[in-house]
Amino acid sequence: MLISTRRSVRSAATRSDTVSANVISLVSAALIVLVPSSISEASSAGLVTFAAVASSMTDREARAIAEAGEIANVVKNSDCFRDFIAKRKLVGTRGRTADEVAEDLRHVSGSVPVEFYFRCLGAMGGCGTAVAYRLPPDPTVYINRAYYRVGAPDFDLYELAGSLAHEAIGHALGGYEHSFDWTPLRDFSVPYSISGASRENDDAFRHCRAPLGFLTAATGPG
Ligand SMILES: [Zn+2]
Numbered sequence: 001m002l003i004s005t006r007r008s009v010r011s012a013a014t015r016s017d018t019v020s021a022n023v024i025s026l027v028s029a030a031l032i033v034l035v036p037s038s039i040s041e042a043s044s045a046g047l048v049t050f051a052a053v054a055s056s057m058t059d060r061e062a063r064a065i066a067e068a069g070e071i072a073n074v075v076k077n078s079d080c081f082r083d084f085i086a087k088r089k090l091v092g093t094r095g096r097t098a099d100e101v102a103e104d105l106r107h108v109s110g111s112v113p114v115e116f117y118f119r120c121l122g123a124m125g126g127c128g129t130a131v132a133y134r135l136p137p138d139p140t141v142y143i144n145r146a147y148y149r150v151g152a153p154d155f156d157l158y159e160l161a162g163s164l165a166h167e168a169i170g171h172a173l174g175g176y177e178h179s180f181d182w183t184p185l186r187d188f189s190v191p192y193s194i195s196g197a198s199r200e201n202d203d204a205f206r207h208c209r210a211p212l213g214f215l216t217a218a219t220g221p222g
Contacts, residue, residue, distance in 0.1 A: 002198040013113050020030070026173070030171055045077035045106050047073050048069070048072065048108065048110060048168055049069070050065050050066070050072070050114050050141075050164055051114060052066065053115045053140075056117070057090050060151055064150045065114050065164075066195060068157050068164055069114075070213065071157065075165065075208055076106070076108070078208060080204075081105075082103075083102075084207050085098060085204055086098050086102035088188065089194050090188055090189070091185045091188045092178055092189045092190060094174060108173045109173070110139075110173045111170040112139045112141055114141045114142075114143060115143070116142075116145045116148075117142050119144055119146055127144075129146070130144060131143070131163055132166070134167055139172040143160070148160050148163070158214045161205070162195030162203070162205035163196070165191070166194050170190050177189070187203070
């Protein structure tokens with residue numbers, strides 16, 4: 001009886017070891033294909049799943065979310081991203097040092113639903129409205145197709161990855177916030193430091209784009 005209990009415990013452990021080993025090797029393979037030299041300790045880094053809500057989008061948009069989600073994970077788990085965050089003068093860190101935030105973001109993992117919506121409020125011919133938003137505590141990330149027009153000449157897959165990371169890694173899973181209105185310091189909040197800060201103040205996604213080889217990542221699924 002004792003032996004059979006032990007055996008079943010062991011076989012359960014083996015099964016779960018096998019599953020996680022498979023997941024890790026798949027993840028490593030995916031990361032290696034994308035950026036061979038910039039990933040270290042891939043197995044210790046968390047992965048975020050961006051679960052496209054199919055009913056809210058076209059197949060092409062769903063593929064863009066999948067591809068942008070892969071990019072978001074590669075950037076988040078890169079040494080470039082970690083170094084950028086660790087050296088930044090961050091605000092709204094929930095009492096953590098920049099180094100601790102960098103480590104925290106590396107380990108962020110989980111799943112967030114992603115939906116597309118359309119909202120264009122521009123008075124002067126443009127769309128002066130949010131590119132993405134959430135309704136906390138619901139973790140769903142809503143992406144504005146008035147801004148992210150998948151397949152259009154100005155669509156930038158890498159920029160979409162940055163918006164997904166701001167919302168999912170910064171807010172929904174990371175738990176960091178910032179003021180709603182612009183302030184001089186908002187660019188230094190954790191979500192805006194990930195992506196969305198002004199060009200002058202830079203952000204991790206913009207900073208790491210060339211070093212990680214994503215300058216041409218671009219137009220997304222055809
Ligand atoms: Zn935000």
